[in-house]
Amino acid sequence: MPPSRPGDNRNTPAKTAPAALHQQLGHVASLLMQVRAGASLPDALARVPAPLRAGCQALGFHVMRWRGSAEAVRKALAPRAPPPPVDALLTSALTLMWPLESPPYPAHTLVDEAVKAASRLAPRSKGFVNAVLRQALREGAALQEMAQHTAEGRFNHPAWWVRRLQKDWPQHAAGILKAAQQHPPMTLRANARRGGLAALGPGLDAAGMAWQPLSLPQNASPEHRPLPALAQAAALTQAVPVERIPGFSEGDWSVQDAAAQLAAPLLLKGLQASPVCRDATHRPRILDACSAPGGKTAHLLELLDCELLALDADAQRLERVAETLQRLGLGGTGAAHVELRAADARRVQDWWDGRPFDAILLDAPCSASGIVRRHPDARWLRRDSDIIALGQIQAELLDALWPLLKPGGCLLYATCSVFKAEGQEQIDAFLQRQALPASTVDAGSPGHLLPLVDNEAALADMAASGKPPACDGFFYALLHKPPPA
Ligand SMILES: C[S@@+](CC[C@H](N)C(=O)[O-])C[C@H]1O[C@@H](n2cnc3c(N)ncnc32)[C@H](O)[C@@H]1O
Structure with a gap:
């Protein structure tokens, strides 16, 4: 597993025991099919059994971030599309090869678990899923190359979206698209009617939560307009469920970018x-x-x-x-x-x-x-x-x-x-x-x-x-x- 990054523990594939990954992959393939049919990820996630939901959410976010690259590779390695459930499973598994420099699972775990998921979902597709994933792993660095040929594969966004950004922000489009692949920080707002950051920050310290006051980056406005100070914003170094934030349910804090x-x-x-x-x-x-x-x-x-x-x-x-x-x-x-x-x-x-x-x-x-x-x-x-x-x-x-x-x-x-x-x-x-x-x-x-x-x-x-x-x-x-x- 790669080291977890600050603020990403809600959205990074969870450190699940490998035994559970194949079970999650089956649900995640279903999430992908539902999103392909126009459902939102939160709506699709609501249909996942509660004990598996958090893990599937993390995987589902990952699949959505890397879907374009994975689809491009699937099309390159298996030009004839398999049946939709198998395609969704294979695509989901392929996303787990990204980011290429630090994929979330070791290669052998990924292949074994995806094949197990295939044997539950569509037993006759086991060999096919195994072969495509192994070939993708063998191709290694060429994967990136395979994904470059379409805007979706290269940028993990629809082509119209990329075109719009390139037209609106010729200087910044690539940076905006890369930023969209990042895990967001967990940003809080201290309730000014409860004394704001000065009064409430020490409560985070006492709970052992590392945080820092947040100001907006000077280059956030491309016109370089001065931005107002953010008096009550705090970024947590590590995202946590809101119930763990001291005073959250009593109204001391809100989660807000x-x-x-x-x-x-x-x-x-x-x-x-x-x-x-x-x-x-x-x-x-x-x-x-x-x-x-x-x-x-x-x-x-x-x-x-x-x-x-x-x-x-x-x-x-x-x-x-x-x-x-x-x-x-x-x-x-x-x-x-x-x-x-x-x-x-x-x-x-x-x-x-x-x-x-x-x-x-x-x-x-x-x-x-x-x-x-x-x-x-x-x-x-x-x-x-x-x-x-x-x-x-x-x-x-x-x-x-x-x-x-x-x-x-x-x-x-x-x-x-x-x-x-x-x-x-x-x-x-x-x-x-x-x-x-x-x-x-x-x-x-x-x-x-x-x-x-x-x-x-x-x-x-x-x-x-x-x-x-x-x-x-x-x-x-x-x-x-x-x-x-
Ligand atoms: C960007 S969200 C607002 C977020 C909100 N201001 C906040 O900070 O939590 C936009 C909202 O506009 C509402 N909306 C859409 N069309 C509207 C309309 N014609 N009149 C009033 N509300 C509308 C949507 O239901 C949605 O809740």
Whole structure:
């Protein structure tokens, strides 16, 4: 087994006893078939028997990360596709030859266990699976070469995704694609209403959990815009189940990526600059238009006394906002007043009481192309046409919500995407539609944040330190509505 890297113990194939691997491989082949048929990995995992789920999740994440290379090799070595279950098993086993420099299992274990899995799944395919895997192992370094011939094989992402990144980020596409293969750090946010990092950090120390305060890398914004400090962010050296974090169930901590932790401070910054907040006694009225599962809603409420309306079109997901706020002790008593409402934010007539908002957070539905290291199945589930459909919804949300903002108020548009169509191009088109000047966008707006591994030196440094890129890909535009003349 390779040494485990920081923060990867949830997503790395578990150090299972070899005897269990063949059993897991059978389930993982089924996961792959379900994702190929359009199911999300979490939905497919929910159907795995509970005792095997954690191990299968780790393997399933690995399969999604290396699926492109493994499929290319399967096609090269066995051009006639075997029946779908055998193909899924073989492909899953082939992914376990990557990363080539440190595969998760010794070669002989992998072959033996895959053959055992085949004898349970489709006994007549045993010899075939054995032969293909042994040939793949014999070919050694040539495996990499076999995988190079298609974009999927080379980059482990669909070809349209690679093309889009190369068009949007000619300098950075390779780095973004490499970053997507990394295991993300486990990043926490200390509850500012419980004293924040200064008060809660020692609890991690006392529990023997190594951690460090997290700031965003200076090259995260390709435009080199200065990024706000992350006052409450901590990266754990080793990921742990949340129940082990001291005070988690009492609401001291949340799990939230560093890039996502910028939303609340940015909206606050917008409000502080706004003439609507000149009166210090004024309690701002805020709309969180796409709030579920509530990570940014909670952060806002930790930082600000306000009146907040949290909407989401998905009533079930909205329940998770209520649970999050309950756990964090932000349920709407005291300084904050919170209302949760299931509604399509675009259908203003269904939910708006006519009172304008001082600030709006629009964390819009998007491709999630910035968070693929955390959700490695997303890249295989999306289609290029989704980007156009999602772009349409993002534009409709912007157009519907802008009139609800007080003159002088601010709107923070956010997506966890690295595609410009969901970021800068969306905002440029909005400004044009609404005939707004470029100065509507705050000069300190971060724009695109990239999970960068964008040059060989950074890559080597990352490999040496074992540190993954510190933030997910995100886009933020802070917009100020012109004040009344
Ligand atoms: C990126 S997620 C929001 C994440 C959330 N802000 C957080 O930090 O936890 C986008 C959310 O938008 C919701 N959504 C999609 N279309 C919507 C619409 N038309 N109106 C309101 N919510 C919508 C989805 O259900 C999803 O929960």
